[in-house]
Amino acid sequence: MAHSIMFRWDQNSNPRLNFKTSMRGTRIFMSIKRIILFAMGMVAIWGSLMNLYSQIGGEAMPFSASRARQMFGPPLFLYASNYFLDDSAKADSYYRLDVTVAFANDLLQFVKERQANFNANYELYARVFDTKGNLIAERNAGNQITVSDFKSTNDRDLSNRHQLSFRLRPGRYKLSLDLVDLDTQKNLHREQELILPRPDRTKVTMSEIVFADEIVADSLDNVQHLNPNLSRHFDDDKRDFWAYFEIYPASIGGEVKCKYLIRDANDQVVGEHQQFLRANRMVIPVLIQLNAHVKASGRFSLEVQLEQQQLNANARARFSTSFTSVDPSPLSLQTRIETLKEYVAEKEFKNLLQAPDSLKAAWLRAFWKQRDPTPDTEYNELQQEFYRRVEFANSVFTINALDKEGWKTDRGSVYIKYGPPTEVERHQEQLNLPPYEIWYYSKLDQRFFFQDKTGMGDFQLVRIE
Numbered sequence: 001m002a003h004s005i006m007f008r009w010d011q012n013s014n015p016r017l018n019f020k021t022s023m024r025g026t027r028i029f030m031s032i033k034r035i036i037l038f039a040m041g042m043v044a045i046w047g048s049l050m051n052l053y054s055q056i057g058g059e060a061m062p063f064s065a066s067r068a069r070q071m072f073g074p075p076l077f078l079y080a081s082n083y084f085l086d087d088s089a090k091a092d093s094y095y096r097l098d099v100t101v102a103f104a105n106d107l108l109q110f111v112k113e114r115q116a117n118f119n120a121n122y123e124l125y126a127r128v129f130d131t132k133g134n135l136i137a138e139r140n141a142g143n144q145i146t147v148s149d150f151k152s153t154n155d156r157d158l159s160n161r162h163q164l165s166f167r168l169r170p171g172r173y174k175l176s177l178d179l180v181d182l183d184t185q186k187n188l189h190r191e192q193e194l195i196l197p198r199p200d201r202t203k204v205t206m207s208e209i210v211f212a213d214e215i216v217a218d219s220l221d222n223v224q225h226l227n228p229n230l231s232r233h234f235d236d237d238k239r240d241f242w243a244y245f246e247i248y249p250a251s252i253g254g255e256v257k258c259k260y261l262i263r264d265a266n267d268q269v270v271g272e273h274q275q276f277l278r279a280n281r282m283v284i285p286v287l288i289q290l291n292a293h294v295k296a297s298g299r300f301s302l303e304v305q306l307e308q309q310q311l312n313a314n315a316r317a318r319f320s321t322s323f324t325s326v327d328p329s330p331l332s333l334q335t336r337i338e339t340l341k342e343y344v345a346e347k348e349f350k351n352l353l354q355a356p357d358s359l360k361a362a363w364l365r366a367f368w369k370q371r372d373p374t375p376d377t378e379y380n381e382l383q384q385e386f387y388r389r390v391e392f393a394n395s396v397f398t399i400n401a402l403d404k405e406g407w408k409t410d411r412g413s414v415y416i417k418y419g420p421p422t423e424v425e426r427h428q429e430q431l432n433l434p435p436y437e438i439w440y441y442s443k444l445d446q447r448f449f450f451q452d453k454t455g456m457g458d459f460q461l462v463r464i465e
Helices: 032-050 065-072 333-338 346-353 357-369 381-397 410-418
Strands: 002-008 016-022 077-085 095-103 118-129 135-147 160-168 171-181 187-196 210-217 223-228 242-248 255-263 269-278 284-289 298-308 311-321 423-427 436-441 446-452 459-464
Touching (some): 077 187, 077 242, 095 118, 095 187, 210 284, 242 298, 269 284, 333 357, 381 410, 410 446, 410 459, 436 459
Antiparallel strands (some): 002 016, 095 160, 118 135, 171 187, 210 223, 210 242, 255 269, 255 298, 298 311, 436 446, 446 459
């Protein structure tokens, strides 16, 4: 049975999409009014794209990913919190909360000493509060950084790293982080709400999944050293990268069935493994070498499924890769549709999302055919440029910790619509100020102000001037 899509204009209403089934092959009808509406909806994109064609040609992005990361990032301060169940008595469960912080020299004020070295002094405080605001625990770490040249004082690599640990009961908490420059007394502050769930020790459970650039473990997979990847993003295909988690069996004895799947952005399985682990201890560490399965650039999810005594536990976490020597995975049909939401009537878009893939594909072909600036050629410049920008946004602006794809962020949306800004003024991690960015587009004569209100890298558009 073949399908056709009929675009119908209803009087006194917005354009909508009606799906009909036909036995006479695929036909696509579009009213003149609807074409005009779509054209008006895309004029902002079209105007901003046309002036780029002569510059970018057939390149995959307006400029390289490495240059883009310098223009839009990287962040100068990152942190992550991960909890693991303590192996103490079942009736008195505790968690070990590991807080990892990394930041760049460029955040601090360096002072030149007589020996021609440059010094900076700082103190890092991590505090945990309960729901009433009472201080539960505090940890701190301080250091003096000494570099021999001025260039190193502006180093933007996250070379300063600390891990602070807490022992906490299940419950709700607020984590507060403060990085204090002892010379200027300026302070960088971050907060995060924490929920440590009460464990059900009658069935198998597991810790959070931690992604890491470097792991040192013994022959029993007991981790001696773990270097968490705080962004969950890997860009070096020559190095190993890992996932680590702990299994907490319901009882000693027997086996725990452990299966993991790695899926790409198109929900295709790119790696999987299943094994039976002996439940001979209360904590079973598990290491997964991700680069043994992931060879492409893109966004991936790691799914873990556990089973013991017919009781199950599941977990899922996102990570991403961008390898310069490997092309990104192709965008899924669903993503190609969803990224057009801003340019399609609301009712029609909802109907479209519920349609079968065959109708979605037919609609997408019709949509871009009507907007082909060179219909006599096989190459649709507008379509190719639009999805290049989507891929670029996913590569640069994705926030894995929040499970948010780059094109869904405010920065990604502006980039897709208007392309690369003429200038980017970054105030990512200034002490005493929230992170913010200002994008300037000379042809629009407009500035877009983004602010990271949560400190997690989710820059929200706050105003346009």
